[in-house]
Amino acid sequence: MLKKLFVAVLAWVASIGxxxxxxxxxxxxxxxxxxxAEIGPTKARAIVDYRKTNGGFKTLEEIKQVKGIGDKTFDKIKPQLSLTGETKIEPQPVKGDKKADKTTAKPAKAETAAAQPAASEKKGKI
Incomplete structure (x- = not known):
């Protein structure tokens, strides 16, 4: 019973994601x-071109008609695809992006110095 409940909750959480x-x-x-996943600039452009030429996709499986998208690629991206509604994606940090890397960088010397008491303050508290 608990196992079924756990699987149901896990499936629900995955569907939300x-x-x-x-x-x-x-x-x-x-x-x-x-x-x-698996879609770079060339395949993305091919999807848009196919869509313009053929008037949009009628089924998710139709995306396999786009050059470079076969069964394996389709299986990987299918859970993330829809035919209707608004596109909702969460921004992912780009590897090597210096702006994104700054959020995890070590604090600057001025920040670490401000957090530590000055040498004269240390002597006065002995």
Whole structure:
């Protein structure tokens, strides 16, 4: 009984995560499509071009008609795809992005010096 409940809760949590990362393949920009695993600039551009040429996707499986997207790629991205609704993706930090790296960088010397008492303050408290 508990095992079934745990599996149900786990499935529910996973579905929420996927719902938050839904990419509408009928309206997404190239940049939004690139947020999908296995989809780089070339495949993203090919998806947009296919969509323009064919009037949008009728089924999720139709994306496999785009050059470079086969069964394996489709299986990886399918949970993140939708045909309707707003595209919702969470921004991911880019590896090597100096702005993103600064958030995890060590504090500057001025910050660490301010946190430590001056040498004269240390002597007075002995």
């Amino acid at each position: 996927f719902a938050m990362a839904a990419v509408n393949i009928n309206t997404a920009t190239v940049e939004q499509l690139e947020s999908l």
